[in-house]
Amino acid sequence: MPSVVIHNVRELRERYEKVLVVGEGAYGRVLKATERITKEIVALKSIPLCSGDKEGFPISTIREINQLKTFNHNNVLSLRYLLLVSDTKEGWATCSRSEAYLVFDYVPHDLTGIISDPGILMNEASIKSYMQQLLTAVVHVHSFGSMHCDIKSSNVLVKYDGTVKLADFGLARFKNPNPNVTYCNNVVTRWYRPPELLLGDNKYNEKIDVWAVGCILAEFMDRRPIYPGSDEKDMCARIFSMMGVPTNSTWNNVEGLKLYRVMTSGIAKGPSLRDHFASFRGFVVVDLLEALLQIDPNKRISAEQALRHPWFSQAPEPSKSALKLPTESRNESWVKKQFAEQEKRRMQSHQQQMLRNGNRKRSIDTLNASQPPPKKQQKITNTVRYNGHTITNTIH
């Protein structure tokens, strides 16, 4: 990977034609752009540089590039090159506003978009293929002694032909060979955080990625996130009401974890995982899901074991192309736009309804307007999801 240094912003504009902003978050922006010479579409991930307290390259960037240079796998989104734009003069000059971009291939879809689009009909062969590719990528990452630490459906990108690309290694890090080293507890987007992180463990291992993969599998089966908790406490309530509250006898030393007492108080028993997926009764996939979503990380299977699960060798065979993907991109920003539009429509109809209420009290019109309850129900869950996404972005 060569790193290309460009000396001013004009040169950047000559090189790339910006198409649109694909994603925006605390980490910076992701732009979709066309390279003018080769006409290739690329994604530019901006790195906040020299802003605020000027601490050089951010830790996440150094780690991300370092990780990306280590991996070489078809299912891991590879870095083309690093683009440094600086307005600095040569030599030991003062650093004026400069930018840096990581340049990746542009991948149109992600799993959030594919799962939320009601127009896409899922089938088992394609789900199996996506899961298999995702797990191979995770096995590859883990084989280097590294952890991704932010697996979620919007970080799993899908090309038109159905090839899965695992992306965003901003939180990824290598495991220290010393078993006593502690890591930052605040990793992984909330809905995909495993119980050990929620309970305040800071000596976790690569099994946290396996939990997140399990959450994605559940999301495929349900077409919505399995644990969309509104905060850490709610996350624990949702997980433990399904799986049961862990004790020292079911999970070695769990009661010694920092937040154990706070997080496990007042949890009501809810339907179990098998009850939740009752419509899948008798399917082998529930077996795999249960193994991936094991609350005790020591009992949770590794990504490699998951790949050998009988589900993958059963009919129907995994097939990349079983699912016809739309030509327009279906990704997280598309989902957000859909929710924003829905919200706007809802507000408008609400306003109209208010007006009607004001003009003609108790007319048949108002009864009609407030009629369809199932749709409304859907909207409510959608807004919750949307909120979840905005919050997840602030976590970064």
Add this chain to the structure above:
Amino acid sequence: KEEQDYHRKMGSILPRLTNQYITRHRATCSEWLLQLAENMNACSGTVHMSCQLMDRFLSKCPQFPRLQYQLLAATCFWVSCKREESDHVSAQLNISNLITYCYDQFKKEHFIYMEELLLNTLEWKLSEVSPVQFLHLYSSSICEADRERVVACA
């Protein structure tokens, strides 16, 4: 001559370093880095990595001015902290601290420029294998009691 050929072949792995650096300055720099690490409560792996980064950088830029070795060493330490140190240490280490540790010889901009130079020269490859990793590997196959001793010796 054979040795030179060997070094040329292994260019990216075995850094070619100037004699003067090896005999005189390397020890001073490492000692300073060890002190720095002790002050910061950083783990030994970070020091090993900083030394390695420095060796690799100097093998690529043998002309690097001797007077800036401290800046280079501090920046190497800074980068390896960012890469592998647990979070309380890397949060503690910022430019103003580094400036103090270097007795105010350098400015903020120097560090930022040096960091970019270092990373670009090494092509952002920071994951070269270090001897300490082998020690950890070997020690993981020894029983628990011996492990502490081996790592302490290292």
